[in-house]
Amino acid sequence: MQFDKPATINPIDRLKVVGQPTRRIDGPLKTTGRATYAYEWHAPDIDYAYGYPVGSAIAKGHVTSIDTKAARRAPGVLGVVTTLDVGDLPKGEKNTAKLFGGSEIQHYHQAIALVVAETFEQARAAAALVNVSYAAETGAFDLRDAMPDAQTPDPSTEPESAFGDFEAAFSAAPVTLDAEYTTPDQSHSMIEPHASIAIWDDDAVTVWTSSQMIDWWRSDLAITLGIDKDKLRLMSPFIGGGFGGKLFLRADALLAALASREVGRPVKVTLPRPMVPNNTTHRPATIQRIRIGAAPDGRITAMAHESWSGDLPGGGPEVAVMQTRLLYAGANRMTAMKLATLDLPEGNAMRAPGEAPGLMALEIAMDEMAEKLGMDPVAFRIANDTQVDPEHPERPFSYRDLIGCLERGAETFGWDNRPAPGTRREGNWMIGMGVAAAFRNNLVVPSGARVRLDDRGIITVETDMTDIGTGSYTIIAQTAAEMMGVDIDQVEVKLGDSRFPVSAGSGGQFGANSATSGVYAACVKLREAVASKLGFNSTDAVFENGEVRSGNRAVLLAQAAGDDGLVGEDTMEWGDLTEAHQQSTFGAHFVEVGVDVATGETRIRRMLAVCAAGRILNPITARSQVIGATTMGVGGALSEELVDKRYGLFVNHDLALYEVPVHADIPHQQVIFMDETDPYSSPMKAKGIGELGLCGLSAAIANAIYNATGIRVRDYPITLDKLIGELPEVA
Ligand code: MOS
Numbered sequence: 001m002q003f004d005k006p007a008t009i010n011p012i013d014r015l016k017v018v019g020q021p022t023r024r025i026d027g028p029l030k031t032t033g034r035a036t037y038a039y040e041w042h043a044p045d046i047d048y049a050y051g052y053p054v055g056s057a058i059a060k061g062h063v064t065s066i067d068t069k070a071a072r073r074a075p076g077v078l079g080v081v082t083t084l085d086v087g088d089l090p091k092g093e094k095n096t097a098k099l100f101g102g103s104e105i106q107h108y109h110q111a112i113a114l115v116v117a118e119t120f121e122q123a124r125a126a127a128a129l130v131n132v133s134y135a136a137e138t139g140a141f142d143l144r145d146a147m148p149d150a151q152t153p154d155p156s157t158e159p160e161s162a163f164g165d166f167e168a169a170f171s172a173a174p175v176t177l178d179a180e181y182t183t184p185d186q187s188h189s190m191i192e193p194h195a196s197i198a199i200w201d202d203d204a205v206t207v208w209t210s211s212q213m214i215d216w217w218r219s220d221l222a223i224t225l226g227i228d229k230d231k232l233r234l235m236s237p238f239i240g241g242g243f244g245g246k247l248f249l250r251a252d253a254l255l256a257a258l259a260s261r262e263v264g265r266p267v268k269v270t271l272p273r274p275m276v277p278n279n280t281t282h283r284p285a286t287i288q289r290i291r292i293g294a295a296p297d298g299r300i301t302a303m304a305h306e307s308w309s310g311d312l313p314g315g316g317p318e319v320a321v322m323q324t325r326l327l328y329a330g331a332n333r334m335t336a337m338k339l340a341t342l343d344l345p346e347g348n349a350m351r352a353p354g355e356a357p358g359l360m361a362l363e364i365a366m367d368e369m370a371e372k373l374g375m376d377p378v379a380f381r382i383a384n385d386t387q388v389d390p391e392h393p394e395r396p397f398s399y400r401d402l403i404g405c406l407e408r409g410a411e412t413f414g415w416d417n418r419p420a421p422g423t424r425r426e427g428n429w430m431i432g433m434g435v436a437a438a439f440r441n442n443l444v445v446p447s448g449a450r451v452r453l454d455d456r457g458i459i460t461v462e463t464d465m466t467d468i469g470t471g472s473y474t475i476i477a478q479t480a481a482e483m484m485g486v487d488i489d490q491v492e493v494k495l496g497d498s499r500f501p502v503s504a505g506s507g508g509q510f511g512a513n514s515a516t517s518g519v520y521a522a523c524v525k526l527r528e529a530v531a532s533k534l535g536f537n538s539t540d541a542v543f544e545n546g547e548v549r550s551g552n553r554a555v556l557l558a559q560a561a562g563d564d565g566l567v568g569e570d571t572m573e574w575g576d577l578t579e580a581h582q583q584s585t586f587g588a589h590f591v592e593v594g595v596d597v598a599t600g601e602t603r604i605r606r607m608l609a610v611c612a613a614g615r616i617l618n619p620i621t622a623r624s625q626v627i628g629a630t631t632m633g634v635g636g637a638l639s640e641e642l643v644d645k646r647y648g649l650f651v652n653h654d655l656a657l658y659e660v661p662v663h664a665d666i667p668h669q670q671v672i673f674m675d676e677t678d679p680y681s682s683p684m685k686a687k688g689i690g691e692l693g694l695c696g697l698s699a700a701i702a703n704a705i706y707n708a709t710g711i712r713v714r715d716y717p718i719t720l721d722k723l724i725g726e727l728p729e730v731a
Contacts, residue, residue, distance in 0.1 A: 001521035003444075004575025006679040011543065012520065017481040017488055018684075021620045024474045025488070026238070026467065035238040038210040039195035039270050046199070049078050051116045051259045051269040052123035053251065054130050055109030055279055059648025060139035060343045062103045063112055067131035071115050074129055076122030079263040083112045086258060092220025094248040096315040097281075097346040099224070100255060105134070106312055107345040108649040109278035111251040116259045116267055124272075139343030141645040143285050143310045146340035150308050153317045153339040161325055163391045164332030166291075169302035173293025176302075177369050181290065181361035181714045183320075184641035185650065186283040187276070188350055189660050192240020194280060195270035198256035204231040205260070209253045211236040211496075212246045213505035214464040218498050220249040225257055236496040239506075242468040243632075244349035245280055247507050277345070277653040282642060284309045284318045284347030288361040292369050298383045300330035300369075305362065310342030318347065319354035323439045323695070324362055326584060329386035343648050349507070351632060352691035355440050356698075360636065360716055363436035363699030367706065377435050377703070378410050378588075389582045398581040398680035401612040402437060405588040405674060409435070409610040412672065413590040422710035422728075429594035431605070432708025436700035438587030438611070442678075442687040443510040444578060447518030448501030448571035451480060451526045455565060457546055457558030459484050460492045461522075465503035465515040467495055470690055471621030472506065472515060478618060479516040479684070483523035485543030486557065501569060509585075509688025512617060517572040517682040526568025530560050572682070581680050585613040585692045589630070589700040595708045598730050600723035602638055602705055606668040609697070614678035614687035626671045626693035633697025634661040641717050 012018050029035040036042075056063070068080040089101035098104065100111045113130050117123035140146050153159045170176060196209040205227070211217045214234055222229040239246065252269045260267040271279055286309045293302035309318035321335035350356070370380035382403050389395040409415070415433065424431040449463040461480050467473050477491040484491075494500065501522075504514035527548075531538035536550035547556050560566070577583075592605040609626050616622045639659035642650035652658045671693075677685035698716065706712050711726045 001524060001570050002573050002575055003517065003682060004577060007683045007685055010683050011483050012684055014482060017478045018617055019615065022474055022478055022488060022618055023620060024471050025477055026473045037192060037238050037240055038197065038208050038236065039268060041197055041208045046266050049116050049118060049263055049265040049267050050120040050123045051114045051255060051267050052127040053111050053255060053269065053271065053275065054113040054127050055275050056105045056112050057132065058105055058134045058136040059108040061105050061134055061136040063105060064133045064135050066113060070129040071126040074122065074126035076118040077126045078116045078118065078265065079259065080130070081114045081255065081259045081262050089224050090226065092223045092249055094216055094220055096312050099249065099251045107278065107343060109275050111255060111279060114255045114259050114269065116263050139648050141342060141344055141648045143287060143308065143340060143342065146310055146342055147287060147308050150338035150340040153337060157316050157319065157337065159317065159337045160335065161391055162334040166302050166304050166332045166334040169332035170291055170293040170304065173301050174296055175372050176291065176293045177365060177372060178291045179365060179368065179714060181288045181364060183286045183357040183360050183716050185285045186350060186636065186640050187642055187658055188243040188245035189655060189658060190241030190243055190245060193271050193273055193276050194246065194250045194252045196253040196256040197266060197268045198260040199266040200260050205257055206233045207253055207257060208235045210239050210246055212242045212466055212468055212507055214466065214496060214498050215502045217249045217253065221253055221257065224254055234498040236466055239466055239468040242506065243351045244353065244507065247349055250280055274654045277642060277650050277658065281346045281348035283350035283353065283357065284311060286318050286320050286357045288320055290361055290365040292365060294369060294373060298373050298375050298380050300328055300384045301332060303328065303330045303333045306336045308338045308340065309347065310340040311347040312343065313341055315347060318357060320358035322354045323358050325391050326389060326582060327437065327439050328384040329390055330384065333390065344645065351629065352440055352694045355695045359436065359439065359696040360698045363696050364702050364714060367703040368712065378406050378415060381437055382406055395580065395582050398583045399676060399678040400584065400586060401674055401676060402586040405586055405610040405612050408672060409588040409590050409608055413608045415590065418707065421707050428597050430597050430708040431592065431594050432704045432706065433590065433592050434700045434702065434704030434707055436589045436696035436703060438589055438692050438696040440509060440585050440688065440692045440695045442583040442585050442681060443508050444574045444682065445504035445510045445514045446571055446573050447504040447514040449503065449518040449522040450501050450567060450569040451519065451522040453526060453530065453557055453561045453566045455558055455561045455563055457486065457556065458490055458492060459486060460494065461519055462494045462500040463503045463515065463518060464498055464500045465495050465511065466506045468506045470506060470511065470625060471618060472511065474621055475512055475516055475617045476519050479519045480523055483520060484526065484557065486546050490546065501571065509691040512690065513682050513684055513686045513688055514572065516617060516684050520683050521570035521572045522568045525570045526566060529566045529568055533566065534560055577680050583681055583687065585687050585689065587611040587692050589697045591700040591704045593701060593704040593708055595705055595723065597727055600720035600727055602718065604634055604666045607666065608670045609693055610672045610674065611689060611692055612674040612676055613689045613692055614676060614681050615685040616673045617684065617686050619673065622673065622689045623671045625690045627669045629691065629693025630669060630697050631661055631666060633694045634666055634701065636716060637698035637701035637718055639717050
């Protein structure tokens with residue numbers, strides 16, 4: 001099906017199942033331990049061997065030799081696969097860093113060997129006996145140091161934009177801001193580490209893994225193994241979080257496949273937690289310069305956003321300026337990105353890549369500008385709303401209610417009671433409130449599904465879509481139930497198997513809207529098959545209450561299916577609606593913090609996110625996405641930072657030292673969804689919500705800390721040491 005005209009009324013609009021607060025249908029499997037995560041897949045007749053990886057102890061250079069004699073003699077060892085033995089392997093298309101093979105080392109903890117043994121403990125013990133020699137080279141690890149040599153990245157990343165005359169307008173503006181903001185390297189820190197099981201059968205291999213994107217992984221793994229894609233089955237039915245860290249093929253899957261072929265046994269591999277941050281990808285640090293000029297009435301006349309980030313050779317920039325091209329009005333503007341070469345682990349997508357760090361900077365800058373103008377920061381943002389793409393004024397937004405989010409949030413949160421900076425005290429706590437806008441684009445990606453109807457009246461959906469904890473199983477079941485006119489418990493959903501039609505996968509907050517649209521398209525096909533079998537006109541057949549009606553005839557779906565059942569399969573393709581209209585999601589974050597006047601410790605007191613993201617397919621799972629994302633934003637504001645890059649190693653590479661917030665850190669979170677639909681987005685009229693909640697949240701905390709203390713910190717995370725020197729003297 002091609003979606004190339006705005007959606008009109010369709011069966012989804014009945015909202016009997018879609019839009020309802022449905023608890024996740026995979027919940028019982030997860031809470032009873034029966035969900036088959038990658039490393040936990042158990043089949044009674046499989047004789048697993050266990051692989052334990054060895055990571056490089058240098059950041060740059062070459063491996064000169066790997067002595068495996070002692071490891072091979074250790075108890076239980078079945079074999080050792082080394083990067084020198086396998087030699088250079090073809091690299092897949094999606095990764096920047098090489099995953100395994102050859103002597104070159106590009107980053108710390110790059111996989112260089114895998115020891116396979118009868119048990120996990122034997123493999124781990126033997127891995128410590130592998131003796132590696134290196135020829136190390138000097139690397140570049142610090143963005144600030146590398147900044148002078150940063151280059152304009154590849155044109156495909158759209159590194160620059162300009163509209164009007166920024167320089168002239170900025171120098172003419174009566175009120176201006178010119179400030180620098182920095183964001184650190186961050187780690188995804190998902191609960192489930194990367195894990196895979198590989199089983200060969202003759203020349204074909206089956207891999208269970210933890211992947212957000214089944215087809216991307218399958219293609220790249222087939223290339224690297226040098227096998228036909230048809231000989232590789234990839235499965236990822238349950239995933240314990242990803243956040244972008246599982247978008248692209250990772251070393252555990254490749255190592256499991258290579259080792260299983262070598263030892264002739266099924267092999268399980270997980271990255272030990274301390275290898276995850278350095279072996280995989282991370283959100284790269286940024287240095288951002290923002291300049292804003294405004295008229296005394298608060299209208300922005302000039303806006304510039306420049307961002308520097310680093311990556312391995314061949315990598316791309318953190319696209320932190322993108323939202324600044326779209327979020328606020330202003331006739332004269334420019335954005336630019338610069339990319340430095342760093343020998344750190346690969347920088348890549350982490351939840352809301354671009355917007356997350358970009359808004360951490362931009363939304364502090366907006367707070368600073370409002371103060372310079374003597375305006376309320378909510379009013380300042382409203383004054384600079386735009387209903388068209390500011391760089392291409394002929395392009396309207398498909399639907400944009402940023403103003404509604406700000407106004408609703410201000411009223412709900414009690415924004416009118418915001419104190420003047422540094423004036424509200426409760427005992428040792430300095431209290432403040434902050435606001436920030438949220439913004440994230442809404443992407444659409446082709447997505448396929450197959451839907452079967454059987455003689456029990458059960459609808460079975462098959463698609464290689466993944467559920468990374470987001471609720472895909474549930475919203476897909478809701479979609480199929482609505483389309484076919486059955487209860488949700490009449491629907492079975494099967495996900496994450498490369499034998500199913502290729503879907504959008506889970507990424508870029510495009511999964512929910514795109515994948516349910518694919519299910520919609522397949523259900524349209526199935527409805528046609530049912531109607532045609534019964535001799536009904538498919539346009540006036542009504543699917544409701546487990547039956548299909550046309551005129552005065554009504555037939556149970558189970559009966560219509562017959563012994564052989566019926567199948568509909570299709571892929572939702574997208575026309576050019578995203579070109580004529582800009583599709584984005586919007587929101588407003590409000591935060592109240594307390595800062596300890598003696599220690600500088602910041603505690604969140606309450607948070608509110610108001611989100612405008614088209615139709616909300618399931619208010620329970622959508623709310624979970626937003627509270628998860630805002631929790632992540634608290635980490636970004638207060639604690640998360642991969643540190644100490646002297647040797648190119650992130651030293652806080654475990655969950656004890658890399659600090660992420662938990663429930664106790666955030667006593668009260670509220671989420672409000674604006675009641676809206678966007679007919680330009682899809683037949684579902686929904687948009688992405690998975691990343692929006694993170695966008696802007698950290699800046700709202702920074703602004704609340706400023707309001708509490710009068711101290712402006714422009715360098716994340718806002719740790720105690722950045723506040724304590726400027727706190728008032730305590731009697
Ligand atoms: Mo997202 S960073 O595309 O998983």
